[in-house]
Amino acid sequence: MRKLIEQLMKFGIVGVIAFIIDWGILNILVGAFHMHNVLAATISFIISLIFNYVASMKMVFKHREDMARWMEIVIFVVGAVIGLFMNDAIIWISTYGMNHDAYVSQSAEYLIRTNVGKLIATAVVMVWNFVTRKWLLDDTHTNATNRLKKKENRLSPEELEAKWENSFSHKLGVWSLEHTPKGWPK
Template structure:
């Protein structure tokens, strides 16, 4: 991707990539919970991890202006650290919504995803694009 990609173009691309990652995340979570019989927190963590890999590849190739100042391994490590924090936020929101407020896990996941999506865009823009 060239360095002339505007913030608005990045937000639109991030929304498309995020939408794809959400479909993967949500679909795998429901499959593992409903078909596989896993606890919703375990299936949510697994599905989140699968979607992170998709999201990383698409974010680096199509969304953010990654400078190349770091190696791909370093960029992936930064992405993973940011994603683990996002997973923690996701799991905390899921636990509070489901176990404390008794909101159905499929609904809770949508709210958790929206919050983590904002966190993801801001942190990835800061740490991936600027090479910090």
């Protein structure tokens, strides 16, 4: 449980920095350049996503030896694209009904509603990201094995190994190693 709390804290720190990047760029594009909020949100999301990927894979989630790096990237990108759609949909809904072309006269309301939508979108996407990355990318097998050595796990070594070998995450990782093109790093 302590490891999970530490991991959540690291995830939170990376997330806060990514949010500041995302939120800052969004507000600059909408407030200063009068860009449509969904287009601005897409641009800011992608820029913060690059930081988030590098920081998450270095600080938060441990590389799994049973998964190829290219599969980690695919999982991260697919999850991010789904997160981007959620983000953009929530921001679009936040200003639904406002006439974007005439928003100069209502720019304060447009910016406020965009920011409220961004806060809601950030919370929703953050939960999505943590759950999917923890499930598919994190080396939970090594963590469980270490807990077993410390007698914190209620499963026997055989039960733990059988559970791991039957998991979707492990099967996906093994498949990715078997299907890594020649010359690509594993």
